[in-house]
Amino acid sequence: MSRFHIIEQERQDYTIRMGGCVVAALVLMIVAFRFWPAPTNEVPDIIYDARAQELIQIEEIQPTQQKQSRPPPPAPLIPIVVPDDIILDEIEIELTDELAANDLGEDVEEETDGAQVPVTGGSTQPDAGPRAFRVVQPEYTREARRRNIRAEIIVEVLVNQSGRVESAKVVDRFLLSGKDNDERESVPEIGYGVEDAALAAAREFMFRPARESGQRVSALTLLTFRVGG
Incomplete structure (x- = not known):
């Protein structure tokens, strides 16, 4: 095949x-x-056990809003003591119109820039004494602050006809003590730059000049500074 x-x-x-x-x-x-085999309508005798079933419930969660916390406040600035034209609480300045008559002596004439300028004194007082409109605080020096110096300085100034301070000198000084600085002790010197600061502040004062019979005249007046009080 x-x-x-x-x-x-x-x-x-x-x-x-x-x-x-x-x-x-x-x-x-x-x-x-x-x-x-054909299907029958008989229900089988079966017992169901649902005890082991878990019930799961879903809850609707409401959205929440969290408030933003405020930022912490800034750290306080360290104060820097500098001379300016603002009077602080710790410094008290007392201004007298003029010196007492028995402290000034007789009327004198002081020569300023080659001109004779009348200065009030003796029993003669101006009709209106010098009035300060610009007040300067003395610096509270670091050395005085460290030693907690509390003092009162009295400065004598000569105010010319333009209202400016021509000269200044410390005539008295006191150390203050007590709860309300009500105890004063006269001392020959305070130191720690307190007197120099008071003189520097006094020279920066501006005044409305004293007047005698409507005319501007030079006059002496006292400034009282309190520091550390």
């Missing part, structure tokens, strides 16, 4: 086998549908 006839014979056998398999499958399906 040739090779061609063998291949042709195998192809015919394959077709027969495939057809037989299809027929057998159809027969099995028909038998299954025909003899499958």
Whole structure:
């Protein structure tokens, strides 16, 4: 038998086998549908146990708003004591119109820039004494602050006809003590730059000049400074 006839014979056998398999499958399906037991309406006696079930409850969470906390306050600035034109609470300045008559002596004339300027004194007092309109505080020096110096300095100033201080000198000084600084002790010197600070402040004062018979005149007056009080 040739090779061609063998291949042709195998192809015919394959077709027969495939057809037989299809027929057998159809027969099995028909038998299954025909003899499958019919369903019944009886409810099986089964007890279900739901004790192991978990109840999951979903709650709606309301959105919340958190307030921003305020930033902490800035650290307080370290005070720097510098001379200016503002009077601080710790410094008290007392201004007298003029010196007492027995302290001034007789009327004198002081030469200023080559001109004779009348200075009130003796029993003669101006109709209106010098009045300060610009007050300068003395510097409370670092050395005095460290040692908690409380003092009162009295400065005598000569106010010219323009209202400026021509000269200044310390005439008295006291150390203060007590709860209300009501105890004073006269001392020859305070030191720690307190007197120099008082003189520097006194020279920066500006006055409305004293007047005598409507004319501007030079006059002496006292300034009282309290520091550390």
